[in-house]
Amino acid sequence: MEAAYASRSSAREMVYRSLRHDILHLILKPGTKMSEQEVSERFHVSRTPVREVFVRLFQDGLVEVYPQRGTYVSLINLANVDEGRFAREVLEMAVVQDACGHLTRDDIINLESNLAQQEICHDNQSYLQMLSLDDRFHAALFRICGRERTWQMISQLNNDFFRLRVLRLSHHHDWDRIIAQHRAILDAVKENKPDTAAQTMQEHLRMVIVERKRLLQEFPDYFAQP
Amino acid sequence: MEAAYASRSSAREMVYRSLRHDILHLILKPGTKMSEQEVSERFHVSRTPVREVFVRLFQDGLVEVYPQRGTYVSLINLANVDEGRFAREVLEMAVVQDACGHLTRDDIINLESNLAQQEICHDNQSYLQMLSLDDRFHAALFRICGRERTWQMISQLNNDFFRLRVLRLSHHHDWDRIIAQHRAILDAVKENKPDTAAQTMQEHLRMVIVERKRLLQEFPDYFAQP
DNA sequence: CCTTCTAGACTACCATGGTAGTATACTGTA
DNA sequence: TACAGTATACTACCATGGTAGTCTAGAAGG
Known part of the structure; x- marks a missing residue:
């Protein structure tokens, strides 16, 4: 058996990836x-694959389907954001402590390189790249501990958290603290200080709690009522 | 806006729930x-909703789709089981520590009642009910801490872990330790001993690691090669 | 002007037919 | 017997038509 469904470039897969990215x-x-109509015309495919994409997006929590009424991009649910953030906090604190033990030479090079690129982004103000680097920084910590799948799992569940981060990074360019915290985390791991690393990680992931209020006021119609 | 898609009893929803349960x-x-053919005939619906159900099951990781070749119930992936177990361990240790603080009278009644029913199950040897009670026991701890969604999230990702538990509970009726550990966890929470509670929870969730080997030997064709 | 009712234009849902690609069983050949 | 080539029966994939349910704009009545 070779390549499975996910990796194939079917019409369904193309539309799914495109819509998921855009949301x-x-x-x-x-x-x-x-x-269905509009999307199928836009991508020049029939309604069947579009329906199937909607099913997947619904499963991801990215759209809400009201039968015979319509399909809507789901609002950002702050309760989801908070629980996703909690899960990340607990898991990443454990992971970063574990990472203190086994950090190879290559890992250090990789993470240092990532941080250097973050600095460059800070000058460029390219939030898309910053977003990607941030993700890769955290993903790397999981990979180091042999928990790559765990990262993928919580990523899947943190769609609302992701959208909040997009909103934050794209509208407020106060990335100094973020980068400083990444630096502090890396240093703590390098110096084999698990407690400091965990502490900093917790602080890092709790930043969004404060930002939340500001974003809620600024973009009230993006959020679901709690 | 009233009820959304998920709660409706469409053909798709019926088939999805049925197949998901059976898997x-x-x-x-x-x-x-x-x-597609076989399932559509069995449920007396057309192939379209069946296709859409397959998409959802694929998203859940419960089936694998090989285009133009067939769709198969996915094998149990032990790497997935292990990472899911890890996530549960970390999250549940945090939750059970947190639960020590705010345990209401109703919570105690609920959990004690659950444990009493587990004892009854132990006599009846009804593994389906045992499975359900076990899930509700752990879910209750999350709910107490206001982390119900977190439980739902990790449940979604622990399908392989779930199947391993089914295998274990249905073929080996050594439930004494499981029930005893639940009792120990509840007692520790009641007596406000967060460290003991967390420790016992960790031990509880690590049991499956040992069982794994036995099950792998007994049902080799249920598992994917690592 | 405000409310009630109705006709029409949507919506997602499902059935069905056709297509390209894959696996397999069979046939012909050495 | 062993193997190559081919026909056939599958598969999932996609296009399209019809249907019941929902929303909305405009007419009718107060």
């Missing part, structure tokens, strides 16, 4: 109506 | 072939 990056804004 | 409870054994 996560807020190109399709929360609350936007999406009809 | 998770090993009624449909890992590796079994499932064709």
Whole structure:
């Protein structure tokens, strides 16, 4: 058996990836109506694969389907954000402590290189690249501990958290603290200080709690009522 | 806006729930072939909703789709089991520590009642009920801490872990330790001993690691090669 | 002007037919 | 017997037509 379904470039897969990307990056804004008809015309495919994409997006929590009424990009649910953040906090504190033990030479080079690129981003103000680097920084810590799948799992469940990060990074360019915290985490891991590393990670992941209020005021119609 | 898609009883939803249940409870054994045709005839619906159900099951990791070749119930992936177990361990240790603080009278009644029913199950040897009670016991701890969604999230990702538990509970009726550990956890929480509670929870969730080897030998064709 | 009712234009849902690609069983050949 | 080539019966994939349910704009009545 060779390549499975996911890796194939079917019409369904193309549409799914495109819509998923656009929703996560807020190109399709929360609350936007999406009809089978419209999407199928836009991508020049029939309605069947579009329906199947909607099923997948619904499974991801990215759209809400109201039968005979319409399909809408789901609003950002702050309760989901908070629980996703909690899961990340607990898991990443454990992971970063574990990483203190086995950090290879290559790992250090990789993480240092990532941080250097973050600095460059800070000058460029390229938030898309910053987002990607941030993800890769955290993913690397999981990979070091042999917990790559765990990262993938919580990533899947943190779609709302992701959208909040997009909103934050794209509208407020106060990335100094973020980068400083990444630096502090890396240093603590390198110096084999698990407690400091965990502490800093916790602080890092709790930043969003404060930012939340500001974003809620600034973009009230992006969020679901709690 | 009222009820959303998920709660409706469409053909798709019926078929999805039925197949999902059968796969998770090993009624449909890992590796079994499932064709659109066959399933659509069995449920007396057309192939379109069946296709959409396959998409959802694929998203859940419960089936693998090989285009133009067939759709198969996915084998149990032990790497997935282990990472899911790790996530549960870390999260549940945090949750059970947190639960020590705020345990209401109703919570105690609920959990004690659950444990009493587990004892009854132990006599009846009803593994399906035992499975359900076990899930509800752990879910209750999350709910107490206001982390119900977190439980739902990790449940979604622990399908392989779930199937391993089904295998274990249905074929080996050594439930004494499981029930005893639940009792120990509850007691520790009641007596406000967070460290003991966390420790016992860790031990509890690590039991499956040992069982794994036995099950792998007993049902080799249920598992994917690592 | 405000409310009630109705006709029409949507929506997602499901059935069905056709297509390209894959696996397999069979046939012909050495 | 062993093997190569081919026909056939599958598979999932996609296009399209019809249907019941929902929303909305405009007419009718107060």
